Amino acid sequence: MNILICDDDKEIVEAIEIYLKSEGYGIYKAFDGKEAISVIQNNDIQLVIMDVMMPKLDGISAMLKIREQRNIPVIILSAKSEYTDKITGLTLGADDYVTKPFNPLELMARVKSQLRRYTELGSSEIKSGIYKTGDLVVDDKQKTVIVDGEDIKLTPVQYKILLLLIQNKGKVFSIDEIYETVWNEMAYNSYNTVAVHIRNIREKIEINPKEPKYLKVVWGIGYKIEKI
Numbered sequence: 001m002n003i004l005i006c007d008d009d010k011e012i013v014e015a016i017e018i019y020l021k022s023e024g025y026g027i028y029k030a031f032d033g034k035e036a037i038s039v040i041q042n043n044d045i046q047l048v049i050m051d052v053m054m055p056k057l058d059g060i061s062a063m064l065k066i067r068e069q070r071n072i073p074v075i076i077l078s079a080k081s082e083y084t085d086k087i088t089g090l091t092l093g094a095d096d097y098v099t100k101p102f103n104p105l106e107l108m109a110r111v112k113s114q115l116r117r118y119t120e121l122g123s124s125e126i127k128s129g130i131y132k133t134g135d136l137v138v139d140d141k142q143k144t145v146i147v148d149g150e151d152i153k154l155t156p157v158q159y160k161i162l163l164l165l166i167q168n169k170g171k172v173f174s175i176d177e178i179y180e181t182v183w184n185e186m187a188y189n190s191y192n193t194v195a196v197h198i199r200n201i202r203e204k205i206e207i208n209p210k211e212p213k214y215l216k217v218v219w220g221i222g223y224k225i226e227k228i
Contacts (some may be wrong), residue, residue, distance in 0.1 A: 001028040001046045002046055003020055003027060003045070003046065003049065004028045004029070004050075004109065005020070005028070005029050005030070006050045008031050008053075009078060010191060010210030014051060016104070018105065019104045019108055025111075028043055033057025033065075034057045036050065036057075037062055040069060048066065048109075049077060050063055050076055050077065051076075051077045053078070053079070059076060066093060067168065071167050071168060072118065073115065074095055075096045075111065076094040076097045077098070077099075079099070082108065082176070095114050131167055134214065135148045136166070142194050145162065145205070157197055158201050161182055172221050172223065175195070175223075179193065198215065
């Protein structure tokens with residue numbers, strides 16, 4: 001298992017590296033968000049430990065970029081202990097959150113827990129290309145969507161939005177995040193564009209679009225695919 005440690009404090013990186021290497025993990029290091037993305041693109045990484053406050057690209061922004069490419073576990077490190085900061089990190093896609101200063105043994109336990117979940121659950125979906133929640137199944141190799149055994153026809157954009165959400169079940173994406181990922185450009189007045197596509201997806205995959213089972217709105221934040 002290979003783990004990327006990303007923090008602009010080299011002493012913290014080296015300290016975490018010592019503990020992880022003692023457990024037999026392969027270690028990659030980065031010291032800012034842009035460097036982390038480059039490491040992910042060029043190496044087989046199974047988990048990321050990411051600081052929030054870093055130069056060039058902060059940890060949250062880097063995590064969102066990583067999520068566009070890989071659905072691997074991300075543990076956020078931060079000196080901020082406020083509840084709202086934790087919720088923001090988890091809402092935007094982090095799998096876990098550790099506040100500095102931290103107990104190294106606790107961090108190791110969280111690493112093992114996330115890797116166990118990834119290898120037992122997440123990786124099987126990634127390898128097969130089949131993502132499922134309840135009776136909603138998206139086969140990314142065949143580019144098909146099935147609900148209750150019925151083949152659902154989506155437009156290419158609708159499919160990309162649904163795939164992004166179901167690949168990250170339970171994670172909330174803002175409208176701008178959805179737009180920038182699917183359209184691959186900076187969001188500008190993106191609300192209506194994304195909202196219309198979301199509404200059309202619901203009309204196709206939900207039995208009752210007004211009381212959706214799968215594609216849920218999180219008011220004031222964005223949208224998610226429910227874990228069922």
